[in-house]
Every structure is written in structure tokens, then in C-alpha cells.
Amino acid sequence: MSNLLVRDIPESLKQDLSNVARETGRSMSDEVKDMIRQGIAAHRAEKSGVHAKNAFEELRELFAPSDEESEHFAEIMNDIENGRKKDHVRSFSFDE
Template sequence: MGDLLIRNIPDAMRQSLDERAERAGRSLSEEVTAILGDALQKPPQNNAAGTLSALDALREIMMPHSEEEAALFAEIMEEIEAKRKSDFGRPLEDFE
């Protein structure tokens, strides 16, 4: 197992952790490990306002939700790529 060093813990937080560990009959290290383990088992929560982060919102919009959507998305992307490749070498418009 690895070690983890956490610096600059406020005194009040350290005291709360010590008290919590004592109540649970564990060492400080065991208590913090238990707290971290519990936190990692819970699903991530949205922002306080109940909204998704920008990355999560884009992921929700852009990621296909079914195999049918995934196939349609792949087809559209192939069409876009083909169109993009067909535009190479075209003459530039005269802007004068």
C-alpha cells in the first residue's frame, strides 16, 4: 500500500478527525482511510446549484446514448470528413 501526506490541515479539522477516530476506535490514519473510501464509493455530486459542469454537459450532449445513435454519429462524422477532404485545393475567392 502507498502513503499519502496531506499538508496544511487546519487545526480545527485535525481535532475533528482525531475525535472522530477516537469515537470509532481507530487510529487517525485508519479513520482518514475509511472517510476517503466512503467518499470514493458515492457517486459524484453535481454543483451546488444542481447543474452539470461544462465538461459534463458537453459530454451528455455529444456522447451517443444507444448503438443506433452511435452508428448515426459515425455516419455523420464520415460525411463531414469526406466534405472536408473534398474542399482541399479549391481556388480561393477573389476578395478585391
């Protein structure tokens, strides 16, 4: 592996890197390498016009219901709620 020397880093930037590394439990070196990887990936995606999705976006796309399914689910929930409201106003007798 090779080394890379970056000169004239402002103290505030170095402190920010140190804080992030401490929060993630990694060394500053590992944190900077990861940030460089992410930056390169974002740069390539921007150049190619492809939006890089994060994990949430990927999972949401996999598990999110279609519009038709969402509409069907909303109808079911409305039926349940209407039934609950009707049951709520029904008189009750302990003799039943």
C-alpha cells in the first residue's frame, strides 16, 4: 500500500475529522479513507448522471408498496376504523 500526504489542512478540519473518527470508533486514517471512497463514488455518480442511493432508499424501493397496494391498504384501514366507530356507539348489556 502507498501513503498520501496532505499538507496545510486547517486545524478546524482536522478537529472535525478527529471528532467523526471518535464517534464512529475508527482511526482518523480509516475515517479519511472512507470519506475519500465516498467522495469518489459520489463524483462518479454525478458525472454519469446516476443518483447514488443510500441504504434507506434501496430498502424503501424494495419494500414500498405500489400505489395500487397503498390505496387498497387505505381502504382496508378505513373499513376497520368505520367498524370500530360503529362498535363504539353500540349499547352494551352485561346480560348478553
